[in-house]
Amino acid sequence: MTATSQPDPQDQAPSSASQVETPPDVAIDGLENELAQVIAERDANFDKLLRTQADFENYRKRVNKDRDEDRKFAPFGLIRDLLPALDNLRRAVDAATAAGETGTIVQGVSMVLKQIDEVFERNGAKPIVSTGTAFDPNLHEAIAQVPSPAHEPMTVLQEAERGYTLHERVIRPSKVIVSSKPQ
Helix, strand or coil, X not given: CCCCCCCCHHHHHHHHHHHHCCCHHHHHHHHHHHHHHHHHHHHHHHHHHHHHHHHHHHHHHHHHHHHHHHHHCCXXXXXXHHHHHHHHHHHHHHHHHHCCCCCHHHHHHHHHHHHHXXXXXXXXXXXXXXXXXXXXXXXXEEEEEEECCCCCCXXXXXXXXXXXXXXXXXXXXXXEEEEECCC
């Protein structure tokens, strides 16, 4: 056969190869789009990581704060439960002193009361100072009102039962008698 009647295999190869291959501009555009998607996904994952780290740090701080609060107020229940016994010891000393007793038992119970007060104070529990102050419903519980021209209304005249706070949190409010306007 002649050269003109049959196509040359060398001429056909490049034309068939060019039909299969994509043009370089299209391939680059596809890769750039894929790269942009990967970069966006990376940025989103990095943002999620930063948020997760911040959430974990906030969680850690909250747990530490809660643990510190728990330690700070751990004696709350014990002190609250001891207060009625402490009140009874005070009443016993007051009654004995009013009856003129000054013996060793009264002195011993007074020393125990002083030690308990010191233990309370070391643990952050303090008595609420009431007599002569303005009535504060957050610190006081009024059990009676007495007309008094010598005092402003709602001034604490007498403390019937001592109240206590633990690190500024009220364990038990003071039970008090307050003044009212004379009628």
